Amino acid sequence: MNIHTKFHGTIEIKPEDMYTFENGLPGFPDEKQFVILPLEETTLYVLQSVKTSEVAFIITSPFEVFPDYNVKLSDEVLTALQIGVEEDVVVYAILTVKEPFNKTTVNLQAPVVINSKMKLAKQYITNDISFSMRQPLIPGQEAK
Template structure:
């Protein structure tokens, strides 16, 4: 299936590469199908809506950037995504890319959880966490000195 994308132009995306978000993503409830598209030569990936060209989220694996980041999935998420094995689960965080880039933030409070074995996805809002929705991707030098 050919899809018009925000960052990659027109691309061919196979049915097996679609992820279904049965409840959509908060703020985008009508967007149920997405695809993962790598941003070449970067550590980032795009979660592209299959329906709406303009809806595309730049994401990153949080574990390489935030060494102490932890996600404890709720039973609801495990059940909704039919997770049988931890090895099938990929976790990403949505970035808000800013100019200059060192002001880019990551939403650590609401990661995207993907079950790679059945192509189901969900944004998991960790209400009881101490994580921020606007965590600096590159900490400022002033914060590191404290």
């Protein structure tokens, strides 16, 4: 099937490449199907809505940037995403891209958690205050 995307133009995707957010994303309850597309020559990806081309989020693996990052999933999330083994879990963090790029922040309090086997996903809002919603992506940069 072909979809229109915010950053990649019109592309062809396979149904097995789609992830289902049963409750949508916060602020986007009707957006339930997404694909993850790479941004070439970066460690960034696009979480792209299948339904609405303008609904797209820049994401990255928080573990690559913040080696001490840790997220403990609640029993509710484990059940909702049908997670049985840790190997099926993929975690991304949503970026707020700013100009200049070195002012970009990453939301570590609400990661996107994916069950890669079942193709289910959820943005999980943690209660862990040791990580910020506006953590500078580049260490040493002020988040403004």
